[in-house]
Amino acid sequence: MIYDEPRxxxxxxxxxxMELGDELNFDLNFLVHSLTAKIREAGIGGVLELLPNMASIVMAYDPDRISYDDLTREIMTLYDAMGSLENIELLSPVYTLPVLYFDHRTRECWEDYCAxxxxxxxxxxxxxELNNLDxxxxxxxxxxxxxxxxxALGFYPGLASLISLDPRCRMTAPKYNPPRTWTPKGTVGYGGSVTxxxxxxxxxxxxxxxxxxxxVCDLEQRLPAFADRLALLRPGDRVRxxxxxxxxxxxxxxxVEEGTYVHTMTAYSKFSIREYHAWLETLDMNAQF
Amino acid sequence: MLEIIKAGLETSVQDFPGRWGHWEQGFPPSGPFDMWSFRLANVLVGNAPEAAGLECQFVGPKIRFSRDTTIALTGATMSATLDGKPMPQWESVAVAAGQELTTGFATKGARSYLAFAGGIDVPAVLGSRATFHMAGVGGFEGHALKDGQQVPLNKGQGAPGRRVRDECQPAIASDGCWTIDVVRGPNDDWIDDEGHQMFLESEWTLQSRSNRTGYRLTGPEWTFAERATSKGPEHGEHPSNILDHGYPVGSVNLCGQTPIILVSDAPSAGGFINPYTVPSAAFWKLAQSKPNDTYRFREVSVDEAQALRREIDGLCSETSLN
Structure with missing residues (x-):
């Protein structure tokens, strides 16, 4: 549910x-990131951090520069001015990450866990087995x-929660119990319906x-993609x-070791939720991958 | 240059107010845990409050100075000596090249702060020199100091003999019993009336598994409101689970039945509720408490919490000196 009035x-x-709703829902998450972009654009004095997540935004502010009431009022003005969600387009670069599936490193990690x-x-x-695949x-x-x-990003620097845009590619996976004590850097993981x-x-x-x-994180900023950041991805970006x-x-x-790897990405891509909804309508939900 | 003869238990470079503006990508603010003591150490040696200094936890370092400078030690009492002679705390002290500063166990409080005229000269990472050692970010090579390291200092001039008046210092509890301010929320609607009463009326004990990431507390069982027990499956199974959301620094994060106060180096997000938040003005109390110390929580409003913060900000200035 997206709330009529945010809390x-x-x-x-x-x-x-700021809670905008109460469920895991792409439209709601898109709304969260659209509003976050509007708040950032507005440059409200005294707003120090914006932390968008699945259905909410946590903001840090300097109470000496803006009061709680004034800040919530300014946010509501931006929220009310957003208009229909369908009309919103967000800049959303697509990063392509090469993956070796069923690789030696994660196999070694699993073997170590078993042992x-x-x-x-x-x-x-x-x-x-759990997703009835061939x-x-x-x-x-x-x-x-x-x-x-x-x-969303969080829990650990540079750790992004990725949700599939094609609903036919949504799988589920349980979490390790007990958790692993180590996971190789660069491992592709799947938990719940998030990768x-x-x-x-x-x-x-x-x-x-x-x-x-x-x-996807480079504290030494050796590769060109990290020239202005330590972590590759930002909320509202896309990954393939x-x-x-x-x-x-x-x-x-x-x-990568030589420091000459260039990440494949499209800085110019926009995401239109109207076009996305129209595309969803055309999907053959019985198609096999 | 500072020659680190013995690093102490976990001594790290920190600056005020820490690393802000990169939380969205998962980088916490870090910075000194007790910002009151840290800022006054800088004021004593004539630095701007943001100059980088050292946070010493539980057992302090032993340091040889390679040039003359002015230093100040504030926060927890660590029976410091300079070339074997007792060195006063909360006071700026001139040191000469070749002299050795030795600090010991924290006897009153847990964290002390060492400022040097001019500050520590390490590169800023994402705008801050604060150490976030879990991910190896900032500070001196990303981590707590190690024996034998040489830590560079900026040039600076300080005046010895400046002292923080007693009434302007944080009053560190010597009996290990603390009253900690809390503000209700953000997720107080997941706890029922009984649960709120239980939290505010009980005594909580600080577990030894506590550090700059989180403070784990032991106490009675929590009870939950309807929102926590009848919710969509994406919120998770346990009543304390919620759809992943951001975590305010200071929030009392309820993991199952264990409250963990999220502090300076805490994760930015996760799937547990935060029924209360410790405001920034009470962080020094957390920073100065030790495992097995006890907490009682006192509810304050947002306005009161902001007023407390302004009061402390006002004390972190020259006006607090003799």
């Missing part, structure tokens, strides 16, 4: 959580058959199905996964 909730002396923590089925096979090849086709929407790329070697709970040699073979994987890995 403003205080978080101490310098934060506000040191507890036995579990190989992650891709578990996903094939086999691993179909899993890779489905996972790479759609663009993903960066619904992600692990920006660093960290613990984790998502099923792991592939590996990208391309960094490109299946590659081992030879291509090794080549890209060398380019």
């Amino acid at each position: 403003f909730l205080p978080g101490g002396d310098r934060y506000i959580e 040191t923590i507890t036995e579990k089925p190989y992650d891709p096979d578990l996903m094939v 086999g691993r090849e179909q899993l890779a086709r489905i996972h790479s058959g759609t663009e993903y929407w960066v619904a 992600c790329v692990y920006p660093d070697r960290t613990p984790g709970g998502y099923q792991i199905i592939g590996h990208t040699p391309v960094p 996964f490109q299946p590659i073979e081992r030879e291509e994987y090794d080549y890209i890995e060398r380019r």
